[in-house]
Amino acid sequence: MILAPLRGLTRQLRRFHRTEAGTATIEFALVIPVALLIFMASMESGLYMVRQTMMERGLDLSLRDFRLGRMASMNHDQIRDSICDRIPLIGNCRAELKVWMQPLDTETWKFNLNAVYCGDRNDPLRQPLTGQTDTGASHQLMLIRVCMLQNPIFPSTGFSLRLRADSATGDYELSTSTVVVNEPRGPGED
16 A cells, blocks of 8 residues: 555656756756856956056046146145046045045155055944145155045955955945155245
8 A cells, every 4th residue: 555655656756857857947046146246246346446547547647737737736635636537437536535645754764554544444443534635845755645435336246355345334445556756846835
């Protein structure tokens, strides 16, 4: 009595084992998540590189105007506005971009890197610093650093997870720096 239902079950299992229906679905289900993850990570890294390059280009063009004398002076708002005018792909630039400018001591080559602060970088949350500028004197070597926080498109991809993020917003930091020499100023401008 018990053997008859077991024989029927055994036959059905053999038939199920031999059939090839649904094999493409299994392959699809295994491959698509990996392909989508690679696609999303490449989109995220591409946008990150475009934003980074645009920010560097905006800083270089702004400082070029200063070196050529098209910009009479440099302060935080002037540099920020000049950079933001040149980077169209970064939204809310004037509110997000922070500029630090400080003279470099050419004898010791020491400068304060801790002053630059865009987000908490996963440290204990503290109040963000605003950009600070010290315009220096004529013929002085100036270090200029800019940074901003940007939203990731796909925050759960491997690329986004490896970026240092602000723990309050999840945004990642874009930053760049350059060195410029203050042009000679006319009498009474120092």
